Amino acid sequence: MTEPADEQGIEAASIAPPVIEMAGVSQWFGSQMVLRDISLSIKEGETLVIIGESGCGKSVTLKLMMALIEPSRGRLSWRGRSLKNRRESELAKERLRFGFLFQGAALFDSMSVYDNVAFGLRQNTDLSEQRIRAIVQDRIKEVGLKPGVCERKPADLSGGMKKRVALARALAMEPEVMFYDEPTTGLDPVMSDVINELILRTHDRGHVTSIVVTHDMRTVDRVADRVVMLCPVAQVPENESQILFEGTAAELMASTDPRVDQFVYGKAGERIEELSN
C-alpha cells in the first residue's frame, strides 16, 4: 500500500525545485578568485558532501549557499526563488529554515551553553521560557550531553562538546537544511564517529537535507549520498571545471582521476615541489 505513495513522493521531489541551487557562481576576495563558475543543485532530503584540499573554496561555497556572503557573479536560489535583490530582513527570515554547524563551533563566548542553545528561540519566537527550557534540554540530550553542561561557558568545554553544543543550537530551530563545515576537524576518531552518527540521526529524524564540507574520508563514507570534489582555482586550467568529481562515495573511491585518487588516499606525490614553486 505504501509503495505508490512513496513513488509519488519521489516523483514530487524530482519535480520540486532544488532546495538550493548555484548557477555559474564565481567568488573573489579582493583580487583573489576562490570559486570559478560553480553550478550545483541540492535535492530535498539528500546528503551532499563537498570535499577538496584546503583553500579550494569549500567553506565559501557553504556560506554562499546560506547567503552569508553575496556571490561576486552568478545566481543562487532557494527552492527556485533567486536570492538576487532580496532584502536582508527577508533572507534572515528564510535563513531560519537552515542550521549551520561552524568549523570552530562559533559558540557565543559571553553566554552559557543554555543561553547559546536558547538564543535562536528567544530571538525568533514568542515561546515561554519554560517551553524554551524544555526544548533546550531535549536538544542537549539528543546530542549526547548531560543537563549539567547547560550552566557552563563554552571556554570550559572540550572540542567535541563544543561541536555538539553548536549542533544542539542549530537543531533547536528545527531546520529543514543543515550545513556542516568540517564537523570532525580536530576531533579524536571516536568523537568524529559520534559527530558522523549525529549527522545521520539528524538527517533521518526529519528527513533533513544536509550539506557537509569535510576532509575526512570516513565522514564521506558514512554520510554521503552524493560527493562533490572541488579543486583550488589556481590548479585548474581555465577551460576545465573546478568540480573535479561528482558522484557517489563508491564511485569516488573507484575514480581513476589522479587528482581525485591523490586526495582520497592522501598521497603527497609531487605536491611538496609544486607548493614550493
Added chain:
Amino acid sequence: MASSSAAVRLPAKPPAETPIHFVGRICLSAVSTVGDLSVFSTRMARGMMVRLPRRMVLLQSFYQIGVLSVPVVVVTGAFIGMVLAAQTFDQLRIMRLETQLGAVINVSLVQELGPVLAATMLAGRVGSSIAAELGTMRVTEQIDALRSLGADPIQYLVVPRFLACCLLIPLLTALGDSTGILSGWVMATQLFHINNFHYWYHSQMFVSAYDVFCGLFKSVFFGAAIAVISCHRGFRCGAGAQGVGQAATQAFVLSFAAILALDFFLGIFLSSFYYVLWPSQGGTP
C-alpha cells in the same frame, strides 16, 4: 601515478608598485573606508529605528561601558583637577591673581579638558575593548553564527553599544568634571591656601550653565564617534590575532582623532550658536 603538475597554472607576478600606484591605492582605500563607515552607520541607525535591543542586552552593554568605566574616569578627573591647580597656581601668583584659580580650573575642566580627556580615556578602555571583542567574534565566525540564527549582528551587537556610549559618556564626563572640580578645590584651598569664598566666587563668575551644557553636548558626539568607529573596526577586523590587535589599535587612534576633530568643529559651532542665542554677549560664552 600521473602528477597534477601539468594542470598547475602559476599566477603571473604582479607588476611592481610605482609611487602613483601607491597614492592611488591609499586614496581608494580611504574613500572606500569612509563609504563603508557611512553605510555601516546608516544600517545602525535603521536597526535602531526598527527595534530597540532587548532589555538584558542593553543592560549588559550599559554595565560594561558605563559602570566599569567609573573608576578610570574618577581617577583621571581627579588628577586633571590636581594637575591644573598645580600648573596654574604659580603663573597666577606671579600676576597676583591666585584667587582666580577656581575660575581657570573649572572653565578648563567643564569646557574642554573634562569632556576631551574623559572621551580619550573611554576610547582607550571602551573603544579598544569593543573593537577587540567584535573582532574576535568575527574571526571565530560568531557574527556569521548570529546571522545564521536570524539575528541582525548590527542590531544585536552595535546598537546596544552605541546607545550605551551616547547615553553614558555624558554621565561619565559629568562625573569626571565633578571629581576634577573637587580635587582642584582641595588642592587650591588646602595646599595653596586660597580663600574658599574667593575660589567659588570667581568660579561662579566665569563658568556659565552654557559652558556645562557645551561640555556635555560635545561628549554625546564623542560617545557616538567612539561607538561607531570601534564597532566598525571590529566588524572589519582582519584574520587572526594580529587582525584583532590592529582593530583595537585602529579603534583607539581613529576615535582619538575623531574626538579632537569633533571638539574643534563643535567648539566653533557652539560659540556661533551662543552668539545667535545671545547676540548682546558678543558671541564668546
